Amino acid sequence: MGHRCCSKQKIKRGLWSPEEDDKLVTYITTHGHKSWSSVPKFAGLQRCGKSCRLRWTNYLRPDLKRGSFTAEEEHIIIDIHRILGNRWAQIAKHLPGRTDNEVKNFWNSCIKKKLISQGLDPQTHNLLSSRKRNNSSYPNSNxxxxxxxxxxxxxxxxxxxxxxxxxxxxxxxxxxxxxxxxxxxxxxxxxxxxxxxxxxxxxxxxxxxxxxxxxxxxxxxxxxxxxxxxxxxxxxxxxxxxxxxxxxxxxxxxxxxxxxxxxxxxxxxxxxxxxxxxxxxxxxxxxxxxx
DNA sequence: AACTGGCCCAACCGCCAGATA
DNA sequence: TTATCTGGCGGTTGGGCCAGT
Structure with a gap:
């Protein structure tokens, strides 16, 4: 079951078209988003408000930083994750221009594997058991x-x-x-x-x-x-x-x-x-x- | 050229908490 | 006080790309 606001209208799912992006950007930049649930109606979009909010915050927002993560950002993510765990939104707050979704994806696709390959448990940041470490790709690293x-x-x-x-x-x-x-x-x-x-x-x-x-x-x-x-x-x-x-x-x-x-x-x-x-x-x- | 498997990432899903009626 | 609405969050999915065969 989707969000309640989504059940009221016939909504489109999947990837956003450039036309839809245009409509959303135009609407938000001129009217703001006091209520996301009303955005699709006034912006002329066949999407639910939640989907609009997600598209805006994760992709269309003008202050977003695009491109790959820097080494410094990676350090910050690892450090904060060690303390807060999977609190992606909290972590993202300390990375200007990055979204929680981006941080989460970066963690799951890159950092996680990197830590495992170094013999570290990505959840606890502790050493993996020796058996697990022996299975890593760096069995005898200093x-x-x-x-x-x-x-x-x-x-x-x-x-x-x-x-x-x-x-x-x-x-x-x-x-x-x-x-x-x-x-x-x-x-x-x-x-x-x-x-x-x-x-x-x-x-x-x-x-x-x-x-x-x-x-x-x-x-x-x-x-x-x-x-x-x-x-x-x-x-x-x-x-x-x-x-x-x-x-x-x-x-x-x-x-x-x-x-x-x-x-x-x-x-x-x-x-x-x-x-x-x-x-x-x-x-x-x-x-x-x-x- | 066609197929396959792995990877990335945008988007969705389900849950929760706070706000409001 | 309760029900409903809404926004926010983390987990998960699946489409598209790409390298290897």
């Missing part, structure tokens, strides 16, 4: 393990672990510098926004080994209380994320964080999820994160 794409260069971070199997001194390589370490904590200085981790060490960096990640320049470790291994901790994470989202912590604010504030939303997201993300070196080079 990996980079990054805490967050927004990790601040020249900042000191603390990795707190509850397992001795996680031994940062043997894992974290340049461009990071180990500042101090003990049995369960390692403080290290990051010179860029990437941490290099040998492929064979990755297993030691799985989420269960990491209880807390904080930037000493951004957050006090006591500000984030994550009790890993506690039942329901994932639910708490989701709840916390939802709270933050409801508080209006969208990217209009996040951008401010990235640009000037010390608060690192991406890092906090990593904290909330208590997990690392692995990327292929080539892939990362290609992306060239430059926040």
């Amino acid at each position: 990996s980079i393990l990054i805490l967050t794409s927004q990790m601040t260069p020249n900042a000191t971070y603390l990795v707190e672990t509850t397992s001795q199997t996680f031994s940062p001194p043997s894992i974290i390589q340049t461009p990071s510098t180990i500042v101090s370490t003990n049995q369960y904590q390692t403080s290290f200085h990051v010179n860029s926004n990437q941490l290099y981790v040998p492929e064979q060490e990755q297993a030691r960096m799985l989420p269960e080994n990491i209880s807390n990640i904080c930037s000493s320049s951004c957050l006090d470790t006591t500000d984030v209380e994550m009790s890993k291994n506690e039942e329901g901790s994932q639910a708490q994470v989701e709840e916390e994320k939802e709270k933050m989202y409801e508080k209006g912590m969208d990217f209009s604010e996040m951008n401010g964080c990235f640009e000037g504030s010390k608060f690192d939303f991406g890092l906090l997201e990593s904290v909330l999820n208590s997990e690392f993300i692995s990327h292929d070196i080539d892939f990362m080079d290609e992306l060239a994160w430059n926040f």
